[in-house]
Amino acid sequence: MQPTxxxxxxxxxxxxSCLTLLxxxxxxxxxxxxxxxVLTLGIDRSVDNQIDVMLRVAVPVGVEAGPGKKxxxxxxxxxxxxxxxxxxxxxxxxxxxxxxxxxxxDFRHLRIVVFGEQLAKEGLLPYLDVxxxxxxxxxxxxxxxxxxxxxxxxxxxxxPVLEKSxxxxxxxxxxxxxxxxxxxxxxxxxxxxxxxxxxxDAVLPIVAVNPIVEREKKENxxxxxxxxxxxxxxxxxxxxxxxxLAPLYRSGGNPSEFLGVAVFHQGKLxxxxxxxxTRDYSLLRDTYKRSIWVFPSPTGLGFFSLQxxxxxxxxxxxxxxxxxxxxDIALSLEGNLLGIQSLEPYVSSDKIADLEAxxxxxxxxxxxxxxxxxxxxxxxxxxxxxxxxxxxxxMKELDELNWREHFAQATVTVAVDIKIRRPxxxxxxxxRETP
Amino acid sequence: MIGAKxxxxxxxxxxxxxxxxxxxxxxxxxxxxxxxxxxxxxAWLLPLIAAFVNVLVLLALASLLRDYSRRSLPDIAxxxxxxxxxxxxxxxxxxxxxxxxALQLRIxxxxxLSTFLPETPLGVVLISMVLxxxxxxxxxLENVSRTMMILFPFLLVIxxxxxxxxxxxxxxxxxxxxxxYGLMHTLGAGLAVTSLxxxxxxxxxxAPLFRGQRQxxxxxxxxxxxxxxxxIFSQIVFQMSFTIRAAQQMGFPLYQIARLVQFxxxxxxxxxxxxxxxLIIITIGLAMGIYTSALVLAQGIKAPDFRPxxxxxxxxxxxxxxxxxxxxxxxxxxxxxxxxxxxxxxxxLIALFIWNRLLHRLPGRKKAAPxxxxxxxxxxxxxxxxxxxxxxxxxx
Numbered sequence: 001m002q003p004t005x006x007x008x009x010x011x012x013x014x015x016x017s018c019l020t021l022l023x024x025x026x027x028x029x030x031x032x033x034x035x036x037x038v039l040t041l042g043i044d045r046s047v048d049n050q051i052d053v054m055l056r057v058a059v060p061v062g063v064e065a066g067p068g069k070k071x072x073x074x075x076x077x078x079x080x081x082x083x084x085x086x087x088x089x090x091x092x093x094x095x096x097x098x099x100x101x102x103x104x105x106d107f108r109h110l111r112i113v114v115f116g117e118q119l120a121k122e123g124l125l126p127y128l129d130v131x132x133x134x135x136x137x138x139x140x141x142x143x144x145x146x147x148x149x150x151x152x153x154x155x156x157x158x159x160p161v162l163e164k165s166x167x168x169x170x171x172x173x174x175x176x177x178x179x180x181x182x183x184x185x186x187x188x189x190x191x192x193x194x195x196x197x198x199x200x201d202a203v204l205p206i207v208a209v210n211p212i213v214e215r216e217k218k219e220n221x222x223x224x225x226x227x228x229x230x231x232x233x234x235x236x237x238x239x240x241x242x243x244x245l246a247p248l249y250r251s252g253g254n255p256s257e258f259l260g261v262a263v264f265h266q267g268k269l270x271x272x273x274x275x276x277x278t279r280d281y282s283l284l285r286d287t288y289k290r291s292i293w294v295f296p297s298p299t300g301l302g303f304f305s306l307q308x309x310x311x312x313x314x315x316x317x318x319x320x321x322x323x324x325x326x327x328d329i330a331l332s333l334e335g336n337l338l339g340i341q342s343l344e345p346y347v348s349s350d351k352i353a354d355l356e357a358x359x360x361x362x363x364x365x366x367x368x369x370x371x372x373x374x375x376x377x378x379x380x381x382x383x384x385x386x387x388x389x390x391x392x393x394x395m396k397e398l399d400e401l402n403w404r405e406h407f408a409q410a411t412v413t414v415a416v417d418i419k420i421r422r423p424x425x426x427x428x429x430x431x432r433e434t435p
Numbered sequence: 436m437i438g439a440k441x442x443x444x445x446x447x448x449x450x451x452x453x454x455x456x457x458x459x460x461x462x463x464x465x466x467x468x469x470x471x472x473x474x475x476x477x478a479w480l481l482p483l484i485a486a487f488v489n490v491l492v493l494l495a496l497a498s499l500l501r502d503y504s505r506r507s508l509p510d511i512a513x514x515x516x517x518x519x520x521x522x523x524x525x526x527x528x529x530x531x532x533x534x535x536x537a538l539q540l541r542i543x544x545x546x547x548l549s550t551f552l553p554e555t556p557l558g559v560v561l562i563s564m565v566l567x568x569x570x571x572x573x574x575x576l577e578n579v580s581r582t583m584m585i586l587f588p589f590l591l592v593i594x595x596x597x598x599x600x601x602x603x604x605x606x607x608x609x610x611x612x613x614x615x616y617g618l619m620h621t622l623g624a625g626l627a628v629t630s631l632x633x634x635x636x637x638x639x640x641x642a643p644l645f646r647g648q649r650q651x652x653x654x655x656x657x658x659x660x661x662x663x664x665x666x667i668f669s670q671i672v673f674q675m676s677f678t679i680r681a682a683q684q685m686g687f688p689l690y691q692i693a694r695l696v697q698f699x700x701x702x703x704x705x706x707x708x709x710x711x712x713x714l715i716i717i718t719i720g721l722a723m724g725i726y727t728s729a730l731v732l733a734q735g736i737k738a739p740d741f742r743p744x745x746x747x748x749x750x751x752x753x754x755x756x757x758x759x760x761x762x763x764x765x766x767x768x769x770x771x772x773x774x775x776x777x778x779x780x781x782x783x784l785i786a787l788f789i790w791n792r793l794l795h796r797l798p799g800r801k802k803a804a805p806x807x808x809x810x811x812x813x814x815x816x817x818x819x820x821x822x823x824x825x826x827x828x829x830x831x
Contacts, residue, residue, distance in 0.1 A: 135549060392613075398612050
């Protein structure tokens with residue numbers, strides 16, 4: 001053997017020996033059987049300025065299903081278990097929870113964090129720092145706010161209609177949101193980005209527990225109420241679902257319902273908006289994809305329904321920024337006619353324009369009312385300042401712009417353009433019977 | 436001359452790509468955040484400004500190397516200022532690359548511990564990486580560059596896929612206001628980070644490995660252009676994804692970007708994929724760091740081969756890597772040194788360039804003899820330099 005080769009072989013063997021010594025053990029080995037995966041986390045204000053931290057831990061045996069195996073009852077409660085720990089901080093709660101679970105807690109599959117409304121009013125930012133810092137948490141985790149109650153209430157009552165996997169439940173909701181626009185599946189990343197922007201206010205979705213469905217689950221052994229009893233639960237003149245923050249009037253299904261958003265200023269909850277307002281918000285924030293809109297007929301004889309898609313991004317111009325700003329908003333929507341409950345013959349080239357104009361007027365007034373509401377609160381979750389900052393050259397200009405004050409005094413004009421492209425598979429409705 | 440003949444000629448493209456990877460190591464660590472701290476929303480302009488400055492630097496370097504028929508910089512310094520100049524030149528640049536190798540190694544180790552191996556001792560991560568670096572660069576530049584060429588298409592595709600997916604989440608508004616803290620501040624910050632591309636100086640030490648001046652020149656410009664393009668694109672995506680306030684406090688920015696991407700049920704996340712390309716590029720980039728340090732030291736002290744210095748320098752680098760007590764100390768030292776050491780770093784080259792132009796390009800002065808390949812046709816950095824040295828002595 002040549003001396004060069006000998007030396008090379010020696011060096012190579014030495015390197016391998018060093019690696020063998022270094023890699024003899026694996027400090028970070030994680031066996032699946034030794035981990036307790038937390039799928040959702042809830043945080044509430046507790047007694048004595050402490051917090052309640054709820055952890056929904058996956059029970060893999062419950063998820064398993066197949067020939068000869070019985071799945072865990074087909075419900076979320078069968079595939080997961082909920083623990084609650086009271087502590088001074090989230091890390092402390094995690095460490096205390098680990099003392100009670102026989103496996104190491106792991107957050108890499110965490111999908112949703114729910115905060116109680118009280119804590120949201122006090123401010124979320126102190127509790128979010130750990131989610132940004134600790135490597136097992138992801139900024140793509142969804143954040144929810146429990147409406148008028150504790151996150152624990154949501155934890156204990158949630159019972160999805162079909163899904164038994166919490167992760168799929170979250171994914172399904174995230175997929176559904178663009179089709180409804182009554183809700184916004186905001187991630188931790190989006191919330192923090194909006195909170196970090198000095199001229200923008202953040203929003204988070206609110207989750208409520210429906211009292212009728214909850215009672216069915218508790219008192220009626222999960223069976224729907226008889227019709228008479230159900231009708232007794234309803235008010236005399238119920239508002240359309242989603243118009244206000246009131247719970248939906250419904251029976252059966254998941255007690256949790258997803259309508260509306262909570263508005264935050266510097267990390268603190270300042271207002272809550274209904275499902276309809278959330279839809280208007282998403283039009284202005286340019287997160288709207290499509291939704292079903294129901295309007296009273298122009299003649300007041302019934303209703304007509306449209307499925308409207310966003311045609312293009314909102315065109316917003318802001319003038320006189322340093323005086324009394326004027327915000328000019330132009331929105332473009334198009335869609336399909338879903339139904340004319342009033343059975344009026346609107347489907348013709350000349351008449352359909354009446355429907356378009358009427359629907360546009362309704363949306364315009366809804367949006368104007370929402371903007372006025374935001375102006376009264378001096379919050380701008382619509383991120384109108386994006387149309388100003390792109391015209392600015394320096395960050396100093398942006399920092400010195402007291403946008404919320406300017407926005408509160410701004411005059412606003414809203415123009416909505418709607419085109420009903422397709423009437424569906426029928427042209428005119430059948431003639432209305434005269435009484 | 437053990438192993439010298441094994442360093443054959445190098446192709447202009449593989450070297451350009453491997454040096455781009457060498458440059459890009461810092462972008463994978465903390466650079467995007469540092470740039471945001473320097474220039475606010477205009478941070479993405481800094482790699483562009485620094486690239487323009489570096490074009491001038493590279494032209495000066497190419498001109499100097501052409502005048503001396505692609506001899507290495509320490510060799511040129513030796514020709515102009517004698518042995519002490521050659522030694523000082525080699526010692527300074529070797530130390531420079533070694534310090535940054537050590538600091539980047541430490542930051543890399545801290546990143547690994549902060550993200551996916553929290554229980555593993557730091558020493559294990561650092562020593563494993565150093566051994567891997569030594570193994571990669573032991574056979575010289577040609578070996579590393581060919582390895583890189585095999586991996587390059589996969590790395591580029593996955594990297595661009597990850598960044599493009601992240602860009603879809605971000606918004607262009609975050610790039611405005613367009614001039615950050617102001618035009619002059621941005622220009623000043625751009626000049627202050629000229630050392631973004633200091634790894635291009637490696638061309639001054641590996642010039643003898645190129646077949647011709649044109650190839651060397653082309654490789655330099657492609658490396659700069661490619662590195663700048665990727666760095667600007669990465670920076671733009673980073674800034675689009677985070678508000679400037681968040682970006683200025685973001686630990687390990689590009690990794691955070693990859694973690695944002697979520698494709699739903701079927702193909703949930705891309706960060707496990709991103710980690711692989713991230714590790715490969717960092718490993719190759721760091722290997723180039725220790726290689727450069729050993730090569731320049733060997734050239735400075737006129738040693739026939741760089742290999743004997745690899746291991747001792749690696750041990751010194753490990754010792755330096757342990758000097759900062761905390762992650763924040765390591766990144767702060769790295770950022771400060773990157774700004775302050777660029778004065779002597781570029782100053783030495785400019786001094787050499789001016790010295791050559793003013794004092795050594797007098798009428799009637801003979802230029803250095805062109806580089807000829809060694810007898811076996813391998814044309815190594817060392818064999819080539821040695822022959823030139825002999826020829827120069829004869830001509831003088």
